[in-house]
Amino acid sequence: MKKINFGNDKNIISNSLKRIRSERKLTQGELAARMQTLGVNLDQQMISKIEKNTRIVTDYELICFCQALGVGVNEMLRDFYDKLKG
Template sequence: MKKINFDNNKNIIWKNLKSIRKEKHLTQADLAAKMQTFNLNIDQQMISKIENNSRIVTDYELAYFCKILGVDVKDMLQKFEDISGK
């Protein structure tokens, strides 16, 4: 299987996800539990891998991270916008 990377990153939200999650005073386990209430199969270890830039993020995971954390997708994608200049 071909590895998916962008600028040597597995995902582009890892820093923002971690920082926003901490601002909201949520642990990785708290966030995983909230994701599971939307029937998303994600656990604390998967959140850790995302925040450590070693796991990709699907579009529906991104949408629910934003919904749960109360942020706009644009805020979560800020690193990409900074890199791409858009």
């Protein structure tokens, strides 16, 4: 399977995910539980890898993270957009 990266990044939401999760005062385990209620099989270790930018994020995972955290896609992608603007 071909590895897909954006520059050195495995995903573009790592910083936003960690920030928003922390703002919501959720542990990685609690977020994983919310994701599982949405039908996404992620555990605490997988969320840790996403936040450390060592795991990719699929499109449906992105949408479910937004749903689980109560934010829009633009908010989740804000750090990426800011990075592009330089």
